[in-house]
Amino acid sequence: MKRLLDKYITKMVRQGLAGEDSIFFLGLDAELESNRPSEAGSTELARVFEMMNINSLLYAEPAEPYRSIICSLTEQGEEKLTPSDCETRTFLHDIPVIEELKASEIFKALSRRKAAIIRGKGIVAHGTVSPEQAFVSFSSACFSAFVKFFTDIMFSLEDCRKKNLPADERTRRSFHDIVSKLPPDGISENPVAPRVPEQEDDVYASIVKTGTALVDNRLVDSYFGNISYVHGNKIYISQTGSSLDELETCIDAVPLDGSSSAGITASSELSAHIGIYRATGKKAIIHGHPKFTVIQSMSCRREGCDLSTCYKTCRIPRFIDGIPVVSGEIGTGPTGLAHTVPEAMAGRNAVIVYGHGIFIAGSDNFSTPFDVMRTVEQKCRKEYFRAMRRLL
Amino acid sequence: MYGYTSKTLRVDLRLKKTEIISTPTGLNKKFMGGRGFGVALLGKRILNEFDSPDMPLIFSSGPLVGTAAPTSGRSSVISRSPLTGTVMDCSVGGKFGTALKKAGFDCIEIVGIADSGVTLTIENGRATVEDAERLTGKNVEEVRKLIGGKGSDAVIGIAGEKGVKFASIVFDGHYLAGRGGLGAVMGAKRIKAIKVKGDGAVPVYDREELQKAREEIMRLLRASQAVFGELGLSEFGTSAFVDLIHSRRMEPTDNFRATFYDFASSYSGYRLKNRYKTKKTGCAGCPVLCKKVGERGEIIPEYETVSHFGALNGNNDVESIIEANRLCNDFGMDTISTASTLSCYAELEGAVPGPDEMLALIKKIAMREKGPGEALAEGSYRYAQLQGRQQLSMSVKGLELPAYDPRGAYGMALAYATSNRGGCHLRAYPISHEILRKPVATDRFSFEGKARIIKIAEDMNAVVDSITACKFVFFAASLEEYAKAVSAVTGMDHDAQSLLKTGERIYVLERHLNSLNGFDINDDDLPERFFAEEGSSSPNIQVKPLDREEFLAARNNYYRARGYGQNGVPDSDLLVSLGLGEYL
Numbered sequence: 012m013k014r015l016l017d018k019y020i021t022k023m024v025r026q027g028l029a030g031e032d033s034i035f036f037l038g039l040d041a042e043l044e045s046n047r048p049s050e051a052g053s054t055e056l057a058r059v060f061e062m063m064n065i066n067s068l069l070y071a072e073p074a075e076p077y078r079s080i081i082c083s084l085t086e087q088g089e090e091k092l093t094p095s096d097c098e099t100r101t102f103l104h105d106i107p108v109i110e111e112l113k114a115s116e117i118f119k120a121l122s123r124r125k126a127a128i129i130r131g132k133g134i135v136a137h138g139t140v141s142p143e144q145a146f147v148s149f150s151s152a153c154f155s156a157f158v159k160f161f162t163d164i165m166f167s168l169e170d171c172r173k174k175n176l177p178a179d180e181r182t183r184r185s186f187h188d189i190v191s192k193l194p195p196d197g198i199s200e201n202p203v204a205p206r207v208p209e210q211e212d213d214v215y216a217s218i219v220k221t222g223t224a225l226v227d228n229r230l231v232d233s234y235f236g237n238i239s240y241v242h243g244n245k246i247y248i249s250q251t252g253s254s255l256d257e258l259e260t261c262i263d264a265v266p267l268d269g270s271s272s273a274g275i276t277a278s279s280e281l282s283a284h285i286g287i288y289r290a291t292g293k294k295a296i297i298h299g300h301p302k303f304t305v306i307q308s309m310s311c312r313r314e315g316c317d318l319s320t321c322y323k324t325c326r327i328p329r330f331i332d333g334i335p336v337v338s339g340e341i342g343t344g345p346t347g348l349a350h351t352v353p354e355a356m357a358g359r360n361a362v363i364v365y366g367h368g369i370f371i372a373g374s375d376n377f378s379t380p381f382d383v384m385r386t387v388e389q390k391c392r393k394e395y396f397r398a399m400r401r402l403l
Numbered sequence: 404m405y406g407y408t409s410k411t412l413r414v415d416l417r418l419k420k421t422e423i424i425s426t427p428t429g430l431n432k433k434f435m436g437g438r439g440f441g442v443a444l445l446g447k448r449i450l451n452e453f454d455s456p457d458m459p460l461i462f463s464s465g466p467l468v469g470t471a472a473p474t475s476g477r478s479s480v481i482s483r484s485p486l487t488g489t490v491m492d493c494s495v496g497g498k499f500g501t502a503l504k505k506a507g508f509d510c511i512e513i514v515g516i517a518d519s520g521v522t523l524t525i526e527n528g529r530a531t532v533e534d535a536e537r538l539t540g541k542n543v544e545e546v547r548k549l550i551g552g553k554g555s556d557a558v559i560g561i562a563g564e565k566g567v568k569f570a571s572i573v574f575d576g577h578y579l580a581g582r583g584g585l586g587a588v589m590g591a592k593r594i595k596a597i598k599v600k601g602d603g604a605v606p607v608y609d610r611e612e613l614q615k616a617r618e619e620i621m622r623l624l625r626a627s628q629a630v631f632g633e634l635g636l637s638e639f640g641t642s643a644f645v646d647l648i649h650s651r652r653m654e655p656t657d658n659f660r661a662t663f664y665d666f667a668s669s670y671s672g673y674r675l676k677n678r679y680k681t682k683k684t685g686c687a688g689c690p691v692l693c694k695k696v697g698e699r700g701e702i703i704p705e706y707e708t709v710s711h712f713g714a715l716n717g718n719n720d721v722e723s724i725i726e727a728n729r730l731c732n733d734f735g736m737d738t739i740s741t742a743s744t745l746s747c748y749a750e751l752e753g754a755v756p757g758p759d760e761m762l763a764l765i766k767k768i769a770m771r772e773k774g775p776g777e778a779l780a781e782g783s784y785r786y787a788q789l790q791g792r793q794q795l796s797m798s799v800k801g802l803e804l805p806a807y808d809p810r811g812a813y814g815m816a817l818a819y820a821t822s823n824r825g826g827c828h829l830r831a832y833p834i835s836h837e838i839l840r841k842p843v844a845t846d847r848f849s850f851e852g853k854a855r856i857i858k859i860a861e862d863m864n865a866v867v868d869s870i871t872a873c874k875f876v877f878f879a880a881s882l883e884e885y886a887k888a889v890s891a892v893t894g895m896d897h898d899a900q901s902l903l904k905t906g907e908r909i910y911v912l913e914r915h916l917n918s919l920n921g922f923d924i925n926d927d928d929l930p931e932r933f934f935a936e937e938g939s940s941s942p943n944i945q946v947k948p949l950d951r952e953e954f955l956a957a958r959n960n961y962y963r964a965r966g967y968g969q970n971g972v973p974d975s976d977l978l979v980s981l982g983l984g985e986y987l
C-alpha cells in the first residue's frame with residue numbers, strides 16, 4: 012500500500028497538482044498507512060476510515076493556480092461546484108464543498124461523491140479499489156475547477172458588458188491574481204521526432220514516447236487522453252484508464268477487422284480512433300484535453316440555443332482557428348463523439364469536441380499531431396486572453 | 404411503501420396452500436431486497452438439510468425491479484446449496500423478477516414437499532398450486548411448451564428432479580439460477596415450474612429524480628468500451644472475454660493443468676457472432692442486452708461456458724460447445740460445474756473424452772445413469788473424494804471454479820477462497836480491476852491491497868444483488884449513481900456508503916449462517932494445484948504458482964478487514980454492531 016501511496020504522491024508533485032508537503036495520503040489494507048502518520052491531519056483523516064468502506068483517502072492543498080482557483084470559486088458560500096466540461100461532468104457529476112477538514116464532514120460529502128472541496132483550503136478524494144482513484148478524482152477536480160473558473164469569469168464579464176455594467180472589482184482582482192500564477196505557455200522544441208515507425212516495436216515505442224511528451228509538456232493531464240497508431244491491420248491504442256506517461260505495458264493491439272475482442276480494455280475512445288482512421292486514412296492519432304482548448308470550445312453562447320444541451324446536440328458549424336468544433340458525448344451512443352468526430356474529420360487533421368478536448372490525426376507519425384495540439388492550445392490561450400482584455 | 408409491493412407470497416407445498424403476508428417490516432431498510440431479503444428470510448433455517456420440508460426456497464426481487472433504472476430486471480433465488488452446503492444465492496436475469504413485482508409480490512417463499520409434481524401459478528395477486536404430474540420426467544423446453552402462455556417462468560429439467568447436485572433453475576428458457584444446485588432444491592420439493600404474470604405498476608417515489616439517475620447511468624454506460632464499445636458486452640456478450648483472458652494467459656485448460664489453450668479463437672466472441680449471426684437479447688429493463696441468440700435460435704453460451712466446455716476439456720469443436728450448453732439448459736444443469744466435473748473425470752481417468760462422448764456424458768449425468776453419470780452427478784468434489792483424489796476437484800467449498808485461473812489474478816485467488824458460496828467469480832468480481840481495468844487497474848500478480856478491495860467489492864455486489872441491478876453495469880457506473888436511483892425509487896435517503904453498509908450486513912449474515920453449519924477458515928482455501936504448479940508462462944507473462952505464505956497472509960488480512968476472528972468467522976460483537984443480533 013505504501014508503495015502505491017508514494018507512487019501517486021510523486022505523480023501529484025510532478026504534474027504540478029500539489030507540493031509534497033501539503034499532501035496527506037492514507038491507504039488501508041489490514042493496516043492503515045499514511046505518508047505522514049504522526050501529523051494531526053492524518054489523525055483526523057484516519058477517523059474517516061472508521062466511518063467509510065474505502066481503502067484510500069487523499070487530502071491536499073493543491074498547488075497554484077489551482078489553490079487560488081478553488082478559493083475563488085467557493086468564496087461566495089457555494090455548496091457545490093458543477094463542472095462545465097463534459098468529461099468531469101460525466102464522471103464527477105458535481106463537487107460538494109465542505110467547511111472543515113473534519114471526519115464527519117468528509118464522510119458526508121464523500122459518501123455521495125468522489126471528491127470534495129474544503130472551502131478555502133483543499134481537495135479531498137477517496138478510493139475503494141486503489142489510491143489511484145483518489146489521485147484521478149483529485150486531478151479531475153483540479154482540471155474541472157480550472158476550466159470552470161476561466162469559463163465562468165468570461166461569461167460573467169460578457170453578461171456585464173451586455174448589460175453595460177462594469178466588471179466588479181473582486182472579479183477583476185481575482186482574475187489578475189490567478190493569471191499571474193499560471194505557468195508560462197509555450198514549448199520551445201517539439202520533442203516528438205517525425206519518425207515513421209516501421210516495425211511493431213517502433214510503434215509501441217513511439218506511442219510511449221508521445222504519451223510522455225504530452226504529459227511532460229502539460230498538454231494533457233496524465234489520465235485525460237489517448238493515443239493510437241495504425242500499423243498493418245491493427246490499431247495500437249492506449250488502454251482505458253491508462254496514464255499517458257506510463258504506457259509501456261498499457262497498449263492494446265486491436266485488429267481492424269474486429270477479429271479479436273482482446274482490445275475490450277482499450278481506451279473508451281477506440282471507436283472514435285478507428286472512425287477517424289477510416290475517414291481519413293491517417294494513422295497517428297492523439298486525443299487530449301488541453302485546458303484552454305476546452306475553455307474556448309465552450310465560448311459559444313449563441314442566442315436562441317438551449318445551452319444545457321450544446322455538448323451533445325449542437326449541430327451548428329463553428330470553427331476555432333479553422334478547426335471544427337463539434338458536440339459529442341463520450342463513447343458510441345447516438346450523440347456520441349464516435350460518430351461526430353470521424354464525420355467532421357474527413358479532409359482535415361483536427362476536430363475539437365465541445366467541452367471535452369481535441370482529436371488530431373497525422374498521416375504517419377506523431378510529430379505533426381503533437382505540434383498541432385500545442386499550437387492550437389497556445390492560440391486558444393492567446394485568444395482567450397485577447398477576449399478577456401476587451402472585456403476587462 | 405415505494406419501490407416495494409409490501410407483499411410476500413408464502414407457499415406450503417405439502418398442504419398445497421398459498422398465503423399472502425406482509426413483507427416483514429424493517430426488512431427493506433436493513434436488507435434492501437433481492438439477495439438480502441432471501442438471506443434474511445432464510446435465517447437459521449439454514450440448519451435444515453437442503454431437501455428438508457422446512458428448508459425454504461426463496462425468489463426475491465429488489466426495489467429497482469420493474470422501474471426505469473437500467474438493468475433492473477434481475478432477481479435472486481436463495482436457499483441452501485445441495486452442492487456446497489452453504490447459503491446459496493443466484494442472481495438471475497430474464498423477466499421473472501419484473502413479472503413477480505407486477506403481479507404484486509416482493510418475494511415468494513416456498514416450503515414443504517409436494518406428494519407429486521406440481522406447478523405454482525401466480526397472476527396479479529393470486530396464486531395457485533396445481534398438480535402437474537404430466538410434466539414429470541420432462542425437460543425445460545418441453546415443459547415450457549406445455550405450460551405455455553404469456554408472462555415469465557422458472558422451470559427445472561430432469562437434472563433437478565433427479566437431484567443432480569448442480570442442477571439449475573431455468574428462467575424464460577435462457578436465464579439461469581445456475582450455480583450451487585438450486586434446481587435440486589426445487590426438485591426435492593417436487594415443484595416443476597413457476598409461472599408468473601402481472602401487469603401492476605411499481606410505485607416510484609420521485610420519477611423525475613429517477614430519470615436523472617437513469618441519464619447519469621446511461622451516459623456512463625455509453626462512455627464504456629467494455630459495455631457499449633465495439634468489442635464490448637453489448638456486441639459480443641461475455642464471450643468477448645475469450646480473447647482477453649486468452650491473451651492474459653489465464654484460461655483454465657485441461658482441468659487447470661495449463662492456463663493457455665491454442666484453439667481458443669475457435670469459440671471467441673467474434674467467431675460465435677459471425678458463425679451464428681447473433682442477435683442481441685437480454686433481461687427486462689436492460690439497455691445493454693448482453694445475451695446472444697443465433698439466427699436459428701441457438702442460445703450462445705456465456706464466456707464461462709464456452710471456455711470450460713472448450714479449453715478446460717481440451718475441446719475446440721464449437722458445435723459441441725453450443726450443444727453442450729443447450730443440453731445443460733434443457734436438462735437444467737450448471738454449465739460451469741458440469742464442464743469442470745467432466746474435466747476432473749478426464750484427469751482422473753487419464754483420457755479426454757471427444758466431443759460426442761462429452762455430450763453423451765452430459766446426458767448420463769443429467770439422468771443420473773448408473774456408472775459415471777451417477778458418480779459425476781454428485782459434483783467433482785464428492786466424485787474425486789470417493790476415489791481418494793479430491794485434490795483434483797478444482798473447486799472451493801465444493802463449488803467448481805469458473806474460467807479465470809487464480810494464478811493469473813491474485814485478487815481472484817483470494818476472492819475464490821473466501822467467497823461465501825464457494826468457488827465463484829461474482830462475489831467480489833476482481834476481474835473488473837485486475838483484467839478489465841475498471842474502475843482503475845490493479846496489479847493482477849500482487850496481493851497488495853487486495854484484502855480490503857475484496858471485502859469492499861463483496862459488500863458492493865451483495866447490495867447490487869439486492870437493489871437489484873446487474874454487475875456488468877459496474878464496469879461503467881458506480882454505487883454513487885445507483886444510490887440516487889434507489890433513493891428516487893424508495894424515498895429512503897441512500898448514498899454509496901449506506902448501500903455498502905447494507906451489503907456488508909448481508910455478506911456477514913451469510914458468513915454467520917454458514918458458520919452455524921460448521922464452515923470456517925479451513926474451508927477458505929484453494930486446490931493444492933495452484934500452489935504447486937506453474938501455469939502456461941510465455942517470455943512476457945509468467946504465470947507462477949501462488950506463493951502459499953503470501954496467500955495466507957492476504958487471507959489473514961482479509962479476515963482483519965472484515966473484522967472476523969482468527970478462524971474466519973464473525974463474532975457476536977460484529978453481528979450486533981451490524982444489527983444482526985437476532986440471528987445469534
Ligand code: SF4
Pocket residue numbers: 474476477496497684685686689690691692693694873874875876
Ligand atoms: S447486461 Fe446482460 S445480464 Fe446484465 S441485465 Fe443486461 S442483459 Fe441481463
Ligand SMILES: [Zn+2]
Pocket residue numbers: 098235236298299300367368
Ligand atoms: Zn477525452
